[in-house]
Structure formats: structure tokens, C-alpha cells
Amino acid sequence: MEPYVTLQQIDEAAHAVRSRSSYKPRIGLILGSGLNALADSVQKADFIPYADLPHWPRSTVHGHAGRLVIGELEGQSVFVMQGRVHFYEGYSMSQVTLPVRVMIRLGIEMMFVTNAAGGINPNFSPGDVMLITDNLNLIGMAGANPLMGPNIDELGPRFPDMSRAYDPELMDIARKVAAKNGIALREGVYCGLSGPSFESPADLRFLRLAGADAVGMSTVPEVIVARHGGLRTLGFSGISNKANLDGSTITTHDEVIEAGRVITPKLETILRGVLRSL
Ligand code: HPA
Numbered sequence: 336m337e338p339y340v341t342l343q344q345i346d347e348a349a350h351a352v353r354s355r356s357s358y359k360p361r362i363g364l365i366l367g368s369g370l371n372a373l374a375d376s377v378q379k380a381d382f383i384p385y386a387d388l389p390h391w392p393r394s395t396v397h398g399h400a401g402r403l404v405i406g407e408l409e410g411q412s413v414f415v416m417q418g419r420v421h422f423y424e425g426y427s428m429s430q431v432t433l434p435v436r437v438m439i440r441l442g443i444e445m446m447f448v449t450n451a452a453g454g455i456n457p458n459f460s461p462g463d464v465m466l467i468t469d470n471l472n473l474i475g476m477a478g479a480n481p482l483m484g485p486n487i488d489e490l491g492p493r494f495p496d497m498s499r500a501y502d503p504e505l506m507d508i509a510r511k512v513a514a515k516n517g518i519a520l521r522e523g524v525y526c527g528l529s530g531p532s533f534e535s536p537a538d539l540r541f542l543r544l545a546g547a548d549a550v551g552m553s554t555v556p557e558v559i560v561a562r563h564g565g566l567r568t569l570g571f572s573g574i575s576n577k578a579n580l581d582g583s584t585i586t587t588h589d590e591v592i593e594a595g596r597v598i599t600p601k602l603e604t605i606l607r608g609v610l611r612s613l
Pocket of ligand 1: 451452453534551552575576577591
């Protein structure tokens with residue numbers, strides 16, 4: 336397994352996408368655990384199984400389909416990833432984020448990302464949707480940053496800025512759409528860890544002190560690579576469970592998938608509204 340994906344590999348994957356779809360999407364969407372349904376609403380879609388794309392990482396986790404859905408949604412042409420891979424599956428960070436680099440090479444301008452997350456903020460409940468206003472890159476601080484290795488200068492700079500990891504203008508649009516539709520949109524800091532074990536109560540108390548409102552196993556690497564490549568980003572966490580800071584409850588993957596059923600319609604309303612207003 337090559338740890339660092341090359342520009343040539345990225346371009347081979349981008350070429351394969353182009354040969355299977357004539358759309359020129361402006362917006363990429365990454366749909367997380369149990370939050371896949373929106374991909375089924377894409378109109379006049381081209382479907383490309385990940386298995387058909389060279390170098391493309393394939394998910395091994397229940398609840399993650401594995402295909403690209405490229406078509407129209409709310410008048411926009413969109414590139415939807417129905418399912419994503421995670422670092423804990425054994426892929427390198429560079430492989431985990433290859434799809435984002437393909438988006439960059441395809442000329443996509445904005446990336447919207449969703450995930451399932453544990454709610455650390457005591458005011459959050461399962462079923463809530465949180466607008467990600469910033470992230471805590473604990474996984475990167477621990478040495479797993481997706482930009483490690485040779486910088487690909489054609490994509491972005493060696494030391495990219497992360498002061499606006501999530502686009503202020505897109506966040507404002509999302510707030511307005513949620514308010515107009517009567518959806519209580521939470522806001523907060525998403526902390527990215529590697530997983531796959533859920534956090535211990537001590538982990539969670541530490542994360543709360545560090546300023547995290549929600550915790551999950553994705554998104555941060557993709558957003559870093561997107562920002563490196565100049566994409567504007569917008570992110571949402573579906574709060575699937577309350578983090579057990581006192582050890583009184585246990586978290587299960589089934590609970591995460593089940594909460595997706597409540598979260599999906601809200602997220603869909605918000606994402607559709609944002610797309611319509613662009
Ligand atoms: N922790 C980490 N990742 C998660 C959780 C959690 O509690 N819920 C859903 N994804």
C-alpha cells in the first residue's frame with residue numbers, strides 16, 4: 336500500500352469519472368453514516384460504483400454504500416459520494432482523502448460534508464443537527480494529517496491556512512435555511528478522532544474541556560484537503576448519541592444508524608435549501 340497518493344493517481348481517477356459522466360459539477364457532497372438517502376433524490380443521475388474507479392478507496396462498513404451519484408439536485412449539478420472511507424479501516428490519510436482531490440481536479444468549487452457524531456455539548460440531544468463552525472484536529476495533532484508527505488504543489492501550498500476551515504458565507508446561508516424551515520440548528524466544534532473504538536468517559540471529559548461539542552471519526556481530513564485545494568466547505572454533524580461523560584450509557588453503531596432516520600430529513604431540507612440559494 337502506497338502511503339502517499341500521487342497527482343498522477345488522482346488524475347487517473349478524475350479521468351475515469353469524466354469518462355463516465357458528462358456533468359461538470361460545482362458542488363461535491365460527502366454523505367456520512369446512515370445519512371445516505373439524499374443521494375437517491377439526485378435527478379438524471381450517473382452512478383459510478385467506487386469499484387470501477389482506479390485508486391478509489393472502498394468502504395468496508397455497514398451503513399456506507401459505495402458509489403458516486405452525479406446529477407442534478409435543486410437546479411445544481413452535484414457530485415455526491417454515497418459513502419466514504421475512514422482512517423480506521425486501514426487506509427492511509429492520503430487514500431482517505433483521494434476523493435476530495437479528485438473533486439478539486441474536476442473543478443468542483445464547494446464541498447458539503449455530513450457525518451454522524453456523538454454529542455458532547457450537554458445541550459445536544461440525539462437527532463439534533465449541528466452546523467460545524469470549526470474543528471479540533473486531534474487526529475492530525477497526533478501525527479495523522481492528510482497533507483503529510485510530499486506537497487502536491489499543483490493542488491495547494493505546503494502550509495495552508497485553516498483560519499476559515501468552514502466558509503462563513505455558506506454557514507450564514509445554512510442558518511437562514513434552517514430558520515425558515517423551523518429546524519433548530521445547533522452549532523459547534525467537531526472533534527475528529529481515528530476511532531474505531533468509541534471514546535471512554537475520560538476521553539469525553541477531556542474533549543469537553545478542550546472545547547469540542549461533537550466527536551466523530553471523519554470529516555476533518557477531508558476538510559483540510561479541501562481547504563488546501565481552495566474548495567469552500569460546509570459541514571454538518573447529525574448527533575446520533577449523547578456522549579457518556581459519566582460512563583452511564585453505552586454507544587452502539589446500530590444507535591448511530593437509527594438516529595440517521597430522524598436526522599436525514601432535516602439535513603436534506605437544509606442541504607436542498609442551501610443548494611437552491613446558490
Ligand atoms: N463517538 C465517535 N464517533 C461517533 C459517535 C461517538 O459517540 N457517534 C457517531 N459517531
